[in-house]
Amino acid sequence: MKKHKILVVIGIVVAIIAVIVGLVGYFLVKDVKEEQVLRKEISSLNKLDITKDRYNTDIVTTGDYAVVESTIKDYLDDYATNLQGVLDILNDEKLSNVLSADNYKNDGPEFGQTKEYLENTKKDFNEKLTKLTNMTDKNTIIDAINLKNLIHIMLICIKS
Numbered sequence: 001m002k003k004h005k006i007l008v009v010i011g012i013v014v015a016i017i018a019v020i021v022g023l024v025g026y027f028l029v030k031d032v033k034e035e036q037v038l039r040k041e042i043s044s045l046n047k048l049d050i051t052k053d054r055y056n057t058d059i060v061t062t063g064d065y066a067v068v069e070s071t072i073k074d075y076l077d078d079y080a081t082n083l084q085g086v087l088d089i090l091n092d093e094k095l096s097n098v099l100s101a102d103n104y105k106n107d108g109p110e111f112g113q114t115k116e117y118l119e120n121t122k123k124d125f126n127e128k129l130t131k132l133t134n135m136t137d138k139n140t141i142i143d144a145i146n147l148k149n150l151i152h153i154m155l156i157c158i159k160s
Helices: 002-046 063-090 101-107 112-135 138-159
Strands: none
Touching: 002 063, 063 112, 063 138, 101 112, 112 138
Protein backbone atom coordinates (compact mmCIF):
# COMPACT_ATOMS: atom_id res chain seq x y z
CA MET A 1 0.00 0.00 0.00
CA LYS A 2 2.85 2.36 0.84
CA LYS A 3 4.45 1.66 -2.51
CA HIS A 4 1.18 2.47 -4.24
CA LYS A 5 0.92 5.87 -2.47
CA ILE A 6 4.50 6.72 -3.42
CA LEU A 7 3.78 5.90 -7.06
CA VAL A 8 0.64 8.06 -6.99
CA VAL A 9 2.56 10.98 -5.47
CA ILE A 10 5.36 10.57 -8.02
CA GLY A 11 2.76 10.43 -10.79
CA ILE A 12 1.10 13.63 -9.56
CA VAL A 13 4.48 15.40 -9.26
CA VAL A 14 5.43 14.29 -12.79
CA ALA A 15 2.04 15.48 -14.10
CA ILE A 16 2.45 18.88 -12.40
CA ILE A 17 5.97 19.23 -13.81
CA ALA A 18 4.71 18.27 -17.29
CA VAL A 19 1.93 20.88 -17.07
CA ILE A 20 4.39 23.57 -15.91
CA VAL A 21 6.88 22.70 -18.66
CA GLY A 22 4.05 22.71 -21.20
CA LEU A 23 2.82 26.14 -20.07
CA VAL A 24 6.33 27.60 -20.04
CA GLY A 25 6.92 26.18 -23.53
CA TYR A 26 3.62 27.59 -24.78
CA PHE A 27 4.37 31.07 -23.48
CA LEU A 28 7.93 30.99 -24.82
CA VAL A 29 6.72 29.98 -28.29
CA LYS A 30 3.96 32.59 -28.16
CA ASP A 31 6.48 35.24 -27.10
CA VAL A 32 8.87 34.34 -29.92
CA LYS A 33 6.02 34.45 -32.46
CA GLU A 34 4.85 37.87 -31.22
CA GLU A 35 8.40 39.19 -31.45
CA GLN A 36 8.65 37.91 -35.03
CA VAL A 37 5.35 39.59 -35.94
CA LEU A 38 6.59 42.85 -34.37
CA ARG A 39 9.89 42.69 -36.23
CA LYS A 40 8.06 42.07 -39.52
CA GLU A 41 5.73 45.01 -38.87
CA ILE A 42 8.63 47.31 -38.02
CA SER A 43 10.35 46.19 -41.21
CA SER A 44 7.24 47.16 -43.20
CA LEU A 45 7.18 50.57 -41.46
CA ASN A 46 10.80 51.03 -42.44
CA LYS A 47 9.78 50.91 -46.11
CA LEU A 48 7.42 53.88 -45.76
CA ASP A 49 8.42 57.41 -46.82
CA ILE A 50 8.30 59.64 -43.75
CA THR A 51 7.86 62.72 -45.95
CA LYS A 52 4.67 61.35 -47.55
CA ASP A 53 3.23 58.38 -45.65
CA ARG A 54 1.35 57.91 -42.39
CA TYR A 55 2.25 55.33 -39.77
CA ASN A 56 -1.15 54.94 -38.11
CA THR A 57 -1.74 51.40 -39.39
CA ASP A 58 -3.56 48.61 -37.55
CA ILE A 59 -1.91 46.96 -34.54
CA VAL A 60 -1.02 43.37 -35.46
CA THR A 61 0.54 42.17 -32.19
CA THR A 62 -1.00 41.49 -28.78
CA GLY A 63 -0.19 42.10 -25.14
CA ASP A 64 3.01 43.95 -24.29
CA TYR A 65 4.12 43.72 -27.91
CA ALA A 66 1.00 45.65 -28.93
CA VAL A 67 1.99 48.39 -26.48
CA VAL A 68 5.44 48.59 -28.06
CA GLU A 69 4.03 48.51 -31.58
CA SER A 70 1.43 51.15 -30.78
CA THR A 71 4.06 53.41 -29.21
CA ILE A 72 6.31 53.11 -32.25
CA LYS A 73 3.50 53.79 -34.70
CA ASP A 74 2.06 56.71 -32.74
CA TYR A 75 5.48 58.28 -32.37
CA LEU A 76 6.44 57.85 -36.01
CA ASP A 77 3.05 59.09 -37.18
CA ASP A 78 3.31 62.20 -35.01
CA TYR A 79 6.84 62.81 -36.25
CA ALA A 80 5.83 62.28 -39.89
CA THR A 81 2.84 64.60 -39.56
CA ASN A 82 5.02 67.38 -38.14
CA LEU A 83 7.74 66.83 -40.74
CA GLN A 84 5.17 66.90 -43.53
CA GLY A 85 3.80 70.14 -42.07
CA VAL A 86 7.26 71.70 -42.16
CA LEU A 87 7.73 70.55 -45.75
CA ASP A 88 4.32 71.95 -46.70
CA ILE A 89 5.37 75.35 -45.35
CA LEU A 90 8.67 75.23 -47.22
CA ASN A 91 6.90 74.27 -50.45
CA ASP A 92 4.06 76.76 -50.05
CA GLU A 93 3.64 78.67 -53.30
CA LYS A 94 2.38 81.73 -51.42
CA LEU A 95 5.66 81.88 -49.50
CA SER A 96 7.69 81.79 -52.68
CA ASN A 97 5.55 84.58 -54.17
CA VAL A 98 5.95 87.01 -51.25
CA LEU A 99 8.52 89.07 -53.15
CA SER A 100 6.75 88.89 -56.49
CA ALA A 101 5.53 91.90 -58.43
CA ASP A 102 1.95 90.64 -58.14
CA ASN A 103 2.18 90.54 -54.36
CA TYR A 104 3.64 94.05 -54.32
CA LYS A 105 0.81 95.25 -56.53
CA ASN A 106 -1.92 93.49 -54.48
CA ASP A 107 -0.62 94.07 -50.93
CA GLY A 108 1.99 96.85 -51.18
CA PRO A 109 3.28 99.17 -50.07
CA GLU A 110 2.09 98.41 -46.50
CA PHE A 111 2.10 94.59 -46.97
CA GLY A 112 -0.38 94.04 -44.13
CA GLN A 113 -1.59 90.67 -45.38
CA THR A 114 1.93 89.58 -46.25
CA LYS A 115 3.29 90.53 -42.82
CA GLU A 116 0.45 88.66 -41.11
CA TYR A 117 0.99 85.62 -43.35
CA LEU A 118 4.74 85.65 -42.68
CA GLU A 119 4.24 85.99 -38.91
CA ASN A 120 1.74 83.11 -38.82
CA THR A 121 3.88 80.95 -41.09
CA LYS A 122 7.01 81.66 -39.04
CA LYS A 123 5.18 80.78 -35.81
CA ASP A 124 3.78 77.56 -37.28
CA PHE A 125 7.15 76.62 -38.79
CA ASN A 126 9.03 77.26 -35.54
CA GLU A 127 6.50 75.28 -33.48
CA LYS A 128 6.69 72.28 -35.80
CA LEU A 129 10.48 72.42 -36.04
CA THR A 130 10.82 72.70 -32.26
CA LYS A 131 8.53 69.71 -31.81
CA LEU A 132 10.57 67.70 -34.34
CA THR A 133 13.79 68.63 -32.56
CA ASN A 134 12.32 67.68 -29.19
CA MET A 135 11.03 64.39 -30.55
CA THR A 136 14.53 63.32 -31.53
CA ASP A 137 15.72 63.73 -27.94
CA LYS A 138 16.30 60.39 -26.20
CA ASN A 139 14.44 61.49 -23.06
CA THR A 140 11.35 62.46 -25.05
CA ILE A 141 11.29 59.02 -26.65
CA ILE A 142 11.70 57.32 -23.26
CA ASP A 143 8.91 59.51 -21.81
CA ALA A 144 6.59 58.50 -24.67
CA ILE A 145 7.30 54.80 -23.99
CA ASN A 146 6.78 55.22 -20.25
CA LEU A 147 3.51 57.10 -20.78
CA LYS A 148 2.22 54.39 -23.12
CA ASN A 149 3.17 51.69 -20.58
CA LEU A 150 1.45 53.63 -17.79
CA ILE A 151 -1.73 53.92 -19.87
CA HIS A 152 -1.54 50.18 -20.65
CA ILE A 153 -1.18 49.32 -16.95
CA MET A 154 -4.07 51.61 -16.03
CA LEU A 155 -6.30 49.95 -18.64
CA ILE A 156 -5.43 46.51 -17.27
CA CYS A 157 -6.33 47.69 -13.76
CA ILE A 158 -9.63 49.15 -14.95
CA LYS A 159 -10.56 45.91 -16.71
CA SER A 160 -9.81 43.85 -13.59
